[in-house]
Amino acid sequence: MVLKTAKVNIQLDKESAVSLSQQIYESLRNQILSGDLKPGDRLPAARNLSKSLDISRPTLATSLEQLELEGYLEIRQGSGAYVCSTLKQKPNRDKEGQGPAKLPISEYGEFLEALPEQHETGTTQQAEPEICFYPWRPALDQFPLEEWARILGRQARNSDLSVLDYVFQAQGDQWLREEICGMVARFRGVKCTPEQVIITMGLNQGLNIAASLHLRNGSSVVVEDPGYSFAWSIFRGHGANVVPISVDAQGLRVDWLADTRNAKLVYVMPAHQFPTGGVMPLTRRLELLEWARRKNAIILEDDYDSEYQDHGKPIPALMSLDTNGCVVYAGSLNQLMFPSLGLGFLLVPPHMVGLYTRARQYAGEQLSVHLQRAIAEFIQEGHLDRHIKRLRGLYSERRNVLVQALVENLGGKCGIVNTGAGVFVLARFKSKFNDEEIMERAKKQGVGLVSSRSFYLVRAPRNEFILGTANLDEEQILEGVARLAKIIG
Amino acid sequence: MVLKTAKVNIQLDKESAVSLSQQIYESLRNQILSGDLKPGDRLPAARNLSKSLDISRPTLATSLEQLELEGYLEIRQGSGAYVCSTLKQKPNRDKEGQGPAKLPISEYGEFLEALPEQHETGTTQQAEPEICFYPWRPALDQFPLEEWARILGRQARNSDLSVLDYVFQAQGDQWLREEICGMVARFRGVKCTPEQVIITMGLNQGLNIAASLHLRNGSSVVVEDPGYSFAWSIFRGHGANVVPISVDAQGLRVDWLADTRNAKLVYVMPAHQFPTGGVMPLTRRLELLEWARRKNAIILEDDYDSEYQDHGKPIPALMSLDTNGCVVYAGSLNQLMFPSLGLGFLLVPPHMVGLYTRARQYAGEQLSVHLQRAIAEFIQEGHLDRHIKRLRGLYSERRNVLVQALVENLGGKCGIVNTGAGVFVLARFKSKFNDEEIMERAKKQGVGLVSSRSFYLVRAPRNEFILGTANLDEEQILEGVARLAKIIG
Numbered sequence: 001m002v003l004k005t006a007k008v009n010i011q012l013d014k015e016s017a018v019s020l021s022q023q024i025y026e027s028l029r030n031q032i033l034s035g036d037l038k039p040g041d042r043l044p045a046a047r048n049l050s051k052s053l054d055i056s057r058p059t060l061a062t063s064l065e066q067l068e069l070e071g072y073l074e075i076r077q078g079s080g081a082y083v084c085s086t087l088k089q090k091p092n093r094d095k096e097g098q099g100p101a102k103l104p105i106s107e108y109g110e111f112l113e114a115l116p117e118q119h120e121t122g123t124t125q126q127a128e129p130e131i132c133f134y135p136w137r138p139a140l141d142q143f144p145l146e147e148w149a150r151i152l153g154r155q156a157r158n159s160d161l162s163v164l165d166y167v168f169q170a171q172g173d174q175w176l177r178e179e180i181c182g183m184v185a186r187f188r189g190v191k192c193t194p195e196q197v198i199i200t201m202g203l204n205q206g207l208n209i210a211a212s213l214h215l216r217n218g219s220s221v222v223v224e225d226p227g228y229s230f231a232w233s234i235f236r237g238h239g240a241n242v243v244p245i246s247v248d249a250q251g252l253r254v255d256w257l258a259d260t261r262n263a264k265l266v267y268v269m270p271a272h273q274f275p276t277g278g279v280m281p282l283t284r285r286l287e288l289l290e291w292a293r294r295k296n297a298i299i300l301e302d303d304y305d306s307e308y309q310d311h312g313k314p315i316p317a318l319m320s321l322d323t324n325g326c327v328v329y330a331g332s333l334n335q336l337m338f339p340s341l342g343l344g345f346l347l348v349p350p351h352m353v354g355l356y357t358r359a360r361q362y363a364g365e366q367l368s369v370h371l372q373r374a375i376a377e378f379i380q381e382g383h384l385d386r387h388i389k390r391l392r393g394l395y396s397e398r399r400n401v402l403v404q405a406l407v408e409n410l411g412g413k414c415g416i417v418n419t420g421a422g423v424f425v426l427a428r429f430k431s432k433f434n435d436e437e438i439m440e441r442a443k444k445q446g447v448g449l450v451s452s453r454s455f456y457l458v459r460a461p462r463n464e465f466i467l468g469t470a471n472l473d474e475e476q477i478l479e480g481v482a483r484l485a486k487i488i489g
Numbered sequence: 490m491v492l493k494t495a496k497v498n499i500q501l502d503k504e505s506a507v508s509l510s511q512q513i514y515e516s517l518r519n520q521i522l523s524g525d526l527k528p529g530d531r532l533p534a535a536r537n538l539s540k541s542l543d544i545s546r547p548t549l550a551t552s553l554e555q556l557e558l559e560g561y562l563e564i565r566q567g568s569g570a571y572v573c574s575t576l577k578q579k580p581n582r583d584k585e586g587q588g589p590a591k592l593p594i595s596e597y598g599e600f601l602e603a604l605p606e607q608h609e610t611g612t613t614q615q616a617e618p619e620i621c622f623y624p625w626r627p628a629l630d631q632f633p634l635e636e637w638a639r640i641l642g643r644q645a646r647n648s649d650l651s652v653l654d655y656v657f658q659a660q661g662d663q664w665l666r667e668e669i670c671g672m673v674a675r676f677r678g679v680k681c682t683p684e685q686v687i688i689t690m691g692l693n694q695g696l697n698i699a700a701s702l703h704l705r706n707g708s709s710v711v712v713e714d715p716g717y718s719f720a721w722s723i724f725r726g727h728g729a730n731v732v733p734i735s736v737d738a739q740g741l742r743v744d745w746l747a748d749t750r751n752a753k754l755v756y757v758m759p760a761h762q763f764p765t766g767g768v769m770p771l772t773r774r775l776e777l778l779e780w781a782r783r784k785n786a787i788i789l790e791d792d793y794d795s796e797y798q799d800h801g802k803p804i805p806a807l808m809s810l811d812t813n814g815c816v817v818y819a820g821s822l823n824q825l826m827f828p829s830l831g832l833g834f835l836l837v838p839p840h841m842v843g844l845y846t847r848a849r850q851y852a853g854e855q856l857s858v859h860l861q862r863a864i865a866e867f868i869q870e871g872h873l874d875r876h877i878k879r880l881r882g883l884y885s886e887r888r889n890v891l892v893q894a895l896v897e898n899l900g901g902k903c904g905i906v907n908t909g910a911g912v913f914v915l916a917r918f919k920s921k922f923n924d925e926e927i928m929e930r931a932k933k934q935g936v937g938l939v940s941s942r943s944f945y946l947v948r949a950p951r952n953e954f955i956l957g958t959a960n961l962d963e964e965q966i967l968e969g970v971a972r973l974a975k976i977i978g
Binding site for chain 1: 522595596634638641646689697702703723771772785804827828829852
């Protein structure tokens with residue numbers, strides 16, 4: 001019996017960074033997978049093949065051995081190399097990467113697919129306008145970067161190898177949890193123990209975990225309208241109906257909660273409502289807690305960005321008043337340090353710590369211990385407190401500059417909704433143009449604006465904008481407002 | 490009308506680190522919240538109060554102003570300070586922190602609450618035995634810590650302030666995704682683009698995201714038995730039925746898939762099955778891909794710990810053979826660098842990238858950009874490749890030492906199930922004692938063992954142990970086995 005030797009087609013690029021043996025391996029592998037070389041085919045003798053390709057025998061042998069190891073070839077002693085005869089299936093290459101005709105997608109997947117584009121964050125960033133009144137941006141240039149880098153590098157150099165090992169603290173690093181306890185006691189009046197702190201991947205993971213634990217298909221969740229619309233999508237992703245209740249200068253209209261029949265979760269920002277800036281007074285806080293007690297409901301307190309009150313100390317967090325264990329507190333260091341830090345935390349009543357810890361564990365591994373410990377040291381050494389206190393004064397000045405400039409430049413064309421605190425001012429413009437047109441006209445003048453429109457659930461007012469000033473100096477604010485005055489129309 | 494002045498009870502600790510005004514504030518606040526001071530009550534005149542407490546008038550004024558700001562007191566000009574008359578509710582303090590009688594808990598919350606204790610990771614770590622054969626621990630002392638710390642510190646010192654800003658790349662940092670592409674091409678034979686890479690919080694977040702997108706209540710998911718049991722709980726948390734299929738030395742028994750009726754997701758470790766160490770050969774891989782194509786199913790490939798093959802290059806990942814876009818690849822750098830790093834990644838077929846990106850975005854913020862970029866630089870500079878290549882040889886040596894020591898010391902009392910690759914050896918002991926007893930006896934000798942029992946779904950064999958050697962030197966391995974020989978019985 002004469003064995004037929006298959007024809008192989010190998011093109012080598014001797015200039016390539018890819019090794020010759022790798023090139024041969026890939027070429028033969030592709031011919032086998034594509035069916036050009038068939039099960040049982042015999043390759044040309046190694047001597048002939050190495051000669052025709054002008055390569056050494058060991059180079060060829062390396063390729064063939066790898067192919068044998070992976071099951072593409074059988075090398076028979078004294079006979080040569082054969083395409084493996086048990087290779088029966090060949091993948092369908094017709095619709096490469098197109099995916100199965102009907103993918104198995106969950107309800108959650110379907111929900112995500114149906115979300116409108118506005119929720120998308122692109123993978124590439126467009127060039128920004130020169131002056132951006134963006135409410136999410138703190139004063140980046142004020143952050144003590146040198147201190148931070150020094151501390152982070154030092155923590156990473158920690159020669160205690162157990163720090164590198166598996167983390168069996170699903171709640172996060174003990175030291176960091178202790179420092180966060182101290183921080184919320186100093187700034188937010190919350191007394192809790194490190195056992196109640198759960199480190200999360202930013203604020204959003206905290207909201208997602210709470211939603212996953214308290215919402216089921218058909219649940220109702222009360223939210224502030226306007227409010228943080230990203231959270232609404234998180235809640236809906238867990239099958240919940242989002243029930244909006246209006247806010248006024250004192251935050252959520254707690255008196256309207258009576259109309260919500262089955263809500264078992266209410267999501268509020270009592271310290272500094274976004275985007276209206278409302279601060280909930282004590283009376284209303286106590287009413288809210290009493291409502292939750294009567295209804296056996298959970299209050300999810302979003303305390304983001306609450307450290308920057310102007311006068312006196314900030315009002316303590318709602319959680320500090322809770323004696324029934326019904327408040328879950330979600331916080332973040334991203335606005336206090338810098339947004340790309342990616343660190344949030346939950347404060348959880350003792351009776352729910354076990355439950356939340358498990359949910360955190362199943363949601364993914366903990367953040368890098370080096371990072372967690374660097375943040376702990378940064379807080380312990382007082383850098384965070386000093387930074388917050390310095391920014392308070394600066395943010396207050398910058399807000400005042402903006403308000404005065406708006407009044408002077410725009411006069412009756414600008415109504416200021418709230419100037420109370422924090423890093424932004426909510427303002428409404430009287431204009432013949434609409435939101436989109438104003439943003440477009442501002443952009444042409446090099447000014448970036450954020451409309452409040454997407455943060456309203458029921459009906460947004462015309463031409464309301466959230467003007468952040470934290471990262472703009474006086475000159476930029478004045479120039480930005482002067483440019484706005486020209487285009488409001 | 491004679492106004493009654495309420496009696497206040499303030500105890501000051503002048504040695505305390507807490508300021509006097511803070512102490513007064515807290516004391517009055519607590520008396521108001523507890524009802525000891527009632528709405529409408531008048532406080533003693535400031536002059537009298539400061540005198541009786543032996544503090545300055547400004548100190549007292551600071552406290553009272555804060556209480557007024559927060560809505561506890563009303564200060565009437567010329568008349569004094571009154572407990573706010575609109576404070577009607579008083580929180581129920583009877584069952585402090587006990588929580589509502591009937592908490593609103595989701596199905597997911599109920600599932601987590603019902604999980605057996607074995608899944609819990611405690612918040613405190615017990616003292617470890619002297620010699621731990623733990624399969625999850627890489628050679629910690631081999632990691633180039635100085636290089637890593639230098640790079641991390643340098644990345645944090647990056648003076649480009651835009652790095653500190655909000656991250657609008659939900660998939661993760663572009664540079665890191667490029668480096669991961671290169672890495673999986675070099676080590677795992679996977680050709681993908683950075684657009685297909687999604688950075689996750691460790692491997693578990695990747696598994697959780699895939700589960701959330703493909704599983705719904707009543708779905709079936711095929712898993713390897715034995716296998717990574719933590720993943721089973723993740724799948725069940727999404728309402729799925731976990732369908733076990735046995736493994737042999739070649740991994741999952743793909744021929745048994747025909748018996749699974751409705752499974753639309755199969756979770757496999759083809760490169761190095763945990764804990765059996767089986768490697769799936771090409772024929773079976775192609776069968777698995779063909780099954781998925783026919784059934785429109787998704788294959789979730791867990792490629793954890795696959796870089797440490799002994800002979801030749803590791804077999805390329807299953808994803809490298811997928812031409813139908815049905816393989817989702819979950820990887821991690823935690824075993825390659827160090828476990829507390831907390832970095833994982835998904836490789837997703839192009840047609841599902843949008844869906845997975847949204848799911849990642851809703852699951853929480855991205856990891857610290859400083860950390861992501863430091864890892865990118867660590868890979869780009871070749872540190873990771875050199876580290877992996879060095880460990881391959883070391884791990885192989887250590888495994889060989891263990892196998893030889895087991896044979897010499899335990900002889901017929903030890904059957905070695907698999908020695909193929911990776912960082913552990915699976916061995917069965919013949920003993921009159923059971924798993925628990927052997928672990929307890931070993932612990933008393935200062936030896937830590939991990940039974941494979943909890944990784945079996947249907948029926949675990951008696952006295953099978955997963956012996957990790959990566960972090961043990963020759964002397965420790967020999968000493969550990971010698972001690973085992975004494976107690977196996």
